[in-house]
Amino acid sequence: MSASDSFRDFNPQSGRLDEFYQEHLSNKAECRHLWEVVKLVLILSHGQASVERGFSVNKEVMVENLKEHSLIAQRVINDHVHSVGGLLNIAYTKELFLSAASARQKYHMYLDDQKHLKQDEKKTQKRKGMMEEITQIKAKKKRMEEDLRVLMKSADHNAEKAESQGQLSFLSKSNGLRRAAKEKERHLETLERQLTDKLQELKDTP
Template identity: 85%
Template sequence: MAQMLISLAQQNIDKQTGKKMLNVGSYGLHILMLSICFRAGCASTDWELGNALTNLKWLFKDVPARREDYTEVTGCTSFPLDFCSHRWLENVEVAERALQICPSLKMYISAAKMKTVTESLTKSFKTAEKIVQDALFPAKLKFLVLVAKEITPFLKLYQMHKPMLRFMCGDLTNMLKGLMEKFVKPSVMKDATTPVKCFQVDYANSVNRIDVTKMRIGFVTERALEEHMKQNSSEKLSLEFRQNCKLFLLKMVSKLFEKAPLKYPLVRGLSVLDPRVLLKNKETSVRKLNTVLRLLVESGRIEEQSCDDILREFGQFYDHNLMCASDSFRNFNPQMGRLDEFYHEHLSNKVEFRHLWEVVKLVLVLSHGQASVERGFSVNKEVMVDNLKEDSLIAQRIIHDHVNHIGGLLNIVYTKELLLSAAATRQKYHNYLDDQKH
């Protein structure tokens, strides 16, 4: 369905403009790209952690008497948090809270079985009973948290409006390598120094994988597994747990390789605009720029005749900044600075770089995802009330966006025009109603 939509859009654009779309993938950063992969990893195991965490929340949700019994028996006032079934990576706190209350939950279940407090017959209580009986449940949660924390920094970094696509190649490659190194042999991973070589790693081949007993499942998870082994000397359960960890990582990496935009040459080529790596190697930077220019020419976005001028200007730009401004490139921070402002400072209004600046402006508008659009849907949902008309919603969104733009309510400038406009709102409303009647 998605491919059909893309094909129709391409045909329409080609018909109207004679140009082609620049393909950086249909997912970009979409929050579900990582959540789907993470959920797929969880589903490949037999742990059913989603079901367990959901039922823990329902055990105490809207049941004051049960919450009171729990607090009275355990002395604990912390309760399970809401599990989000469609945004798995937001459940790190949910898993950590479940780990925190596991001892208290065990005390409560034991008291209920001994009839000290009322025993529930609900599904959520039965699930909680199975949880406290599963000695490996803490280890499972700790592994879940380990993998989630491997990905969450990447996801948080790219939930912003800044032009971030140029950094995605390096950051996504590092994240993938971090996951693969947990179960792929170091001798295989040592050559995965670039995105293309990372994709060439045959992680599905058992010959290239670390022995399951030596997998890197995390220090905290290893400790939890050791605690279990002290109480239960079953090597079989320990082996099954590690096998599930391997399945989790295999499925997740497989999904990421399938969804990740790294397979698109334009995404890899645009990393040439990352100031932190641009000045490291001129030959590599020129090669990446050539890739970008070729794709721009093929899509009809620039003229082929201008490419030599662009490459010449890039060479001059490289040599000049290597001598004069290398520190500003090396110390660029994507979280603090904006790439469009950075290159505007170095390229705009400079005749000697005019062709290069046109290309940079063209590729900087490419989006790394639709996080801002999805965030807009969330804002709409928050302001929506019954019978809210379109004009009212638009007005509220304009106010919301302006307040965000200026940095908060305290930064609003109450001008004379604003005060006069607010004073006349009632009259404007009556005028609007009169216009609707005619």
């Protein structure tokens, strides 16, 4: 049986892959380098023991309400202790003591940074909300201006028909449309004041 037939007919359910590769690659000079690579691949660990150990360590160091940064810091410390072979092998350097001495100061600096970030986020959200309100007012103002234009055009049209045809019904309808247009104008003035106030408020917001 040729090598190609052997590879094609290999059944991983009934045969061992390592024995198969050893049989077909180890004794062939042209496959010497390939066989070295295959051996390295075959000895790689396919388990998740290291990941599972990580979860176990997390469970050991976690306490109630532990924040993410604190958990990461404890894991870094834990991993370093294990990497040097225990607490007795840790090198207590000058830099380590200085870092420990300034830990509280760094913590307060971190709290200040977080406070400023929250304040900035609050300001950003406020500006975003104001801009959305301004957009809504502008859209409403535009619709009302279009309604006003249509009302006035219709009122003028009915007035012209009343004059040309001499029918008072058209004049009455024209007057009604003009009253509706006046009401729209008052609402439009209110919207314009609201828009002016909002734009000024947005300008004054830091």
